[in-house]
Amino acid sequence: MTDQIKVGIWGLGRAGLNMHASELALYPQLFTIHSGYDLDLERNRILETKYGARTYTDADAFLNDPEVELISIATRSPDHVTHCEKALAAGKYAFLEKPIALTYAEGRKILELDQAYPGKLYSRHNRRFEAPFNHIKEIVASGILGKVYEIKLCRHSFQRRNDWQTLIECGGGQLNNWGPHLIDHALQFLDYKVVEMWSDLKKTVALGNAEDHLKIVFKGEDGCVVDLEISGGAALPQNEYTLFGSLGALTCQGSDIHLKYIQSGQVFKQNEAFSGTPPLSGGVQNAYADQEEINWIEEHIKVAPSKPIDMHSIWEALYLAIKKDIPYPISIQQAVAVVKITDEVKSKTEFTTA
Ligand SMILES: NC(=O)c1ccc[n+]([C@@H]2O[C@H](COP(=O)([O-])OP(=O)(O)OC[C@H]3O[C@@H](n4cnc5c(N)ncnc54)[C@H](O)[C@@H]3O)[C@@H](O)[C@H]2O)c1
Structure with missing residues (x-):
């Protein structure tokens, strides 16, 4: 096949080497790991040995290699916008790790770059392709849970x-690190219509000075709350x-989904609330007037969205966008909407230490 995209990976750390390179190797028909560039020469050697790629010790030479079409940016977060701009200016496609920007001002710069280089800039919000997230969205859309009014997203x-x-x-800090993944999920569940937001940032057990525990509560336009x-300080993880x-209701942990919902078609009597004093005897049945049995369906199923998908599927979407003009599912506007939230949380939240 001749139409593979030749990729240069910028930054060969936990993301660049352990994720970008190993995921690209799953798609040899679509991508070739052409080259890499890291300040740490030992990491360059690993890329050469493991993937047969060439490496550079100079950013300009790396960026200006005429064979490279796509620069996959996996350097530290504060460098993302600058490195993205350099990759685009060198005439390459840019695949930018999250957080795509650290401030909303930087986020606006990303929007400008997207306009200046149309169709060249893609964000790596890889958890948009998580199998559980996609399966759960399908379950919500099926209507079996009725009107979903509260969603809790936890990573502990x-x-x-x-x-x-x-x-x-x-x-x-976890707001820049895991935040973009879950904020993206929250905005997807709320269709980007957030009317209220509350947040808390804490340092608990990590050894640095940034938050390692955070909470954001969103209220959507339709009343749904996402918590x-x-x-990094929760010794007993929740779902x-x-x-x-x-x-x-639904819970999901790992690849296990637990569902409990009312059998479809069950019709309840038109009971009404009453303001009188309930009888002393008869238990809750008399107090709640709801004497009808509920036909529950309870299921334990494995995560399996209708279309097999996993985080590495982001590369397929990227290939289709670049080579086949098939719209990439994460617009730059959506990615910047995430940055706008992280920026607002930082500016409005008092930081505390546990
Ligand atoms: N999408 C995901 O699932 C995911 C997972 C992990 C990390 N990330 C993101 O990837 C980025 C990198 O994180 P990491 O954990 O891999 O960090 P890391 O420290 O493990 O790796 C960064 C690498 O970049 C190199 N580097 C730094 N500055 C450079 C420069 N100017 N030129 C060339 N190389 C340079 C370092 O030597 C290091 O090898 C972060 O922004 C992080 O948020 C995303």
């Missing part, structure tokens, strides 16, 4: 981490997803 761990992702001066919590709807 207990990590006494001490890398740059825990330092404010390095663009660290988002990311924690990654909990949804409450007028006809049922």
